[in-house]
Structures are given as C-alpha cells and as structure tokens.
Amino acid sequence: MDIKALKKISDYEWEIEKTGEMNVPARIYADEKLVTEMDEKVREQLMNVASLPGIVKAAMAMPDAHWGYGFPIGGVGAFDEDEGILSVGGVGFDISCGVRTMRTGLKEEQVKEKIEEVVNELFRTVPAGLGSTGEIKLTEQGIDEVLEGGAVWAVEQGYGTKRDLEFIEEFGRVDGADASKVSHKAKKRQYKQVGTLGSGNHYLEIQVVDEVFDEKTAKVFKVEKGDVLISFHCGSRALGHQIGMDYLPILAQASKKYGIPIRDRELVCAPIKSKEGQDYWGAMNAGINCALANRQVIAHLARTAFEKVLPEAKVETLYDISHNTCKIEEHDVDGEKRKLYVHRKGATRAFGPGRKELPKDYMEVGQPVLIGGSMGTYSYILVGTETGTSKTFGSACHGGGRRMSRTKAKHSWRGEEIIRRLREKGIIVKAHSYAGVAEEAPEAYKDVAEVVDAVHNAGLAKKVVRVRPIGCIKG
Secondary structure (H helix, E strand, C coil), rough: CCCCEEEECCCEEEEEECCCCCCEEEEECCCCHHHCCCCCCHHHHHHHHHHHCCCCCCEEEEEECCCCCCCCCEEEEEEEECCCCEEHHHHCCCCEEEEEEEEEEEEEHHHHHHHHHHHHHHHHHCCCCCCCCCCCCHHHHEEEEEEEEHHHHHHHCCCCCHHHHHEEEHCCCCCCCHHHHHHHHHHHHHCCCCCCCCCCCCEEEEEEEECCHHHHHHHHHCCCCCEEECCCEEEEEEHHHHHHHHHHHHHHHHHHHHCCCCHHHHCCCEEECCHHHHHHHHHHHHHHHHHHHHHHHHHHHHHHHHHHHHCCCCCCEEEEECCCEEEEEEEEEEEEEEEEEEEEEECCEEEECCCCCCCCCHHCCCEEEEEEECCCCCCCEEEHHHHHHHHCCCEEECCCCCCCCHHHHHCCCCCCHHHHHHHCCCCCEEEECCHHHHCCHHHHHCCCHHHHHHHHHCCCCEEEEEEEEEEEEEE
C-alpha cells in the first residue's frame, strides 16, 4: 500500500481521509512496514466500507489485514441500529470461525515423552480434513436444536461441562438465532459435520507457554511458563458457508430495493431493520451457534483423547472467541452510549475490563484475545484494553494474515518436506492432506510477532503470553 496516500496519526495508526462517497474516514492500525506490505486493494475496500450507510466513526483494518470478500480480512465496521446495514462481506463465509484454548494442568516435561502418542490419539479422535464427518449424525430437527442452542446444546448432550460455558463468548449461545431462516441445503450440509475440524487454515495444536509478558494477567488466566495448552481453530463448516452463499442474492436484491449505493458488488447488504436484514441476522446468528456447538464438541473430544494418554491431566477451557461475526454491542461514541451492530471479519473481539460480556473470573483484567500463528511459529494470548474498546469498538487482529495465496504456496513447497522440517524443530505434525500442509506453510504467512507487536503498541490489546507448538493436527 502506498504510505503517501495515508495520513499518519501515530506510529501505529493511519487514516484514509474522508473523500467522495465516504461517510466516515478509514483507519489502519499497523506499523509502517506492515502497512506498506498490505495490498492496495485493502485501501480500496476500506474506502468502500466507509461509504456504506449508517457506519459509525470509521472503517477499520487490523495489522494482519489483507484483501478479502467485500471487507478486507482484518476489517471492522460498526453500524447504527436505525440507519445501518448488515452485509455477508462484513461477516465472512466461515461464520464465527474462532479459536478455543484449554489448559491441561501439565508442564512440558510431563508431556514431551508422550507427545507423539498424544498427537496420534488426537488425530484419531478429532475428525479433520475436507468434507470430514463426525460421530454425531443429525436430522433437520436435530440441526435446528444446534442452531438455536449453540454450545449449551452440546453440553446438554454430554459434550463437556457447564463450567466450559462460562469461558465461551456469549456464554455458549448467542440470542437472535432463527433456524427457520437457514436453508434446507445449508442444514443438510451440516448433518454429519458437528464436531469436525475441517481443512484449510483450521488446526488443533498442543502448545507450550514459552514466554510471559504480563505476570498479573497470566495469573488470572491461570497460565505460567512451561504450561501445556491445547488450542484449535475452526468455525461453522459447510453450513456457515452455505448461509453466506444463500444470502448474497437476497442482499443483492435488497440493495437495489432500498436504493443502497454499492461501490463493490461484494458489499451487497440490507438495512438492519428490513425483512431481508432480519432474515440474514437470524441465519447468521444460527451460524454462530453452530460454530460454538462445533468447537464445544471438539473440545470434549480433545479433552477425552488427551486425558486418555495422560490421565493426570485436567483439561479446562481458558477461553473461546470468534473472529467472523456481527454482534449487537453498546459502545461510547462521542460521549454517548449507542447500540451498534459491529461487523468483525477476520478480527477478534478484544474487550477491556468491566464489560458485562466477560466471564466473572476475568472481569477485572479484560477478555482473553487468542491469536493463532502458523504451525511452525508462535501463537499468543493477549488481553483486551480500555483503549482498544474505545478506539476500535474492542477489536484486534486474528492471526498473522496471509502474505501468499494458497495456490502459490502449493507450488512453492511440498507438504512432506514441511512436515519433516517441522519435526526437526520438535513439532510433530499429522495431516490428512500434504497439499493442505503446503498451503499452510509457515512462510505463506506474515510474521505473527510483528502483527501482535503492532496490536500491543497501538494499545488495542496487551501481550500476556507467547506459546510455541509441539504438536499439530491439520485437515
């Protein structure tokens, strides 16, 4: 991106000034290096988002931002409840894709001798890969219960504990879901996919806390150096994607019907209070609940597998947070409390202390922000801040962000070679597809440390701990 086209607010905040059809300016939170590495398309997409009706304060991009569908991935847009819109492009197709991190109660030295056995047991137990199916087989009525019950449904079915729900965003179930607004085709695609990891950039890792930056917050999160964690990244699988596909033509018609000027056809949308907007809202929230249920079942399977190999373990949920959502939230805008519809597309919610959405155990320090790296690099746990809540409606990055397309990555590396190279570094990788491993080569991603440092230095979230992988399951 051409840095000369931006107004510098600080070393970690840049503005695209309001011009032409833009209703608000756009803001990019990153250092100069990360901004210049961004595709010029990110600037164009931010200007398009800033031109949507009812947008509040600014269209925003996180330091891992890259070109996406409609919104840039790493994009944030908050909309007024009366004048604003809802957009598939602002949520993403993998609705409520997110990360869960769990403590195991064990140290690295207690696990390292059995790490290969642990990885093999997780690989057998947690279904993964393109089109993977799980042990849960549902009818349409059963799927409706998932879509409206979320992780609460999963716990009621015996997958996990009520204690898990305290540490999941929305406490495991989001309001506003309407299964009747989800197509039969979308539901059918999910009949056998609840409790499955999927493919692409989805993963399950065994990790070790490698460095502690904030002792006080780490203590609240009950993690310390040398602790072994389990983290995994996945979403609503085929159902979420189908919801997006189903509503694109509906929102395209709504854009014309309500006279909404669209600078990019990928940003088709509907007024929040319109029938079309409310139909998508009901379906999108159903997709969120599907993802929360999916991750709860996977958590139960991972806990069972880990404790089978290491019976002395006690696997507990640290937190579960999504990064492809739209949420109704109350925020301070120019000194006034306002109810906003906050789209986060490849951006993680990152609330500071005191928000009612937080688990009571974390209320005084803020929300855990779970940032995944690539399978050969570090990941991070951050904590939300009051500054970030004020600046970005409580939003941060979600990962390193791709620097290379999947197609180019597949032509650049061989999956078998990557697995061998990572083993030499002490990282055991089990994968269902060598091509999938090549697509997710560590070199295909930006340096997650640079991205996290930018978030930290911008004040959007604070670094708490860094973790390194010792075992990884890929689809």
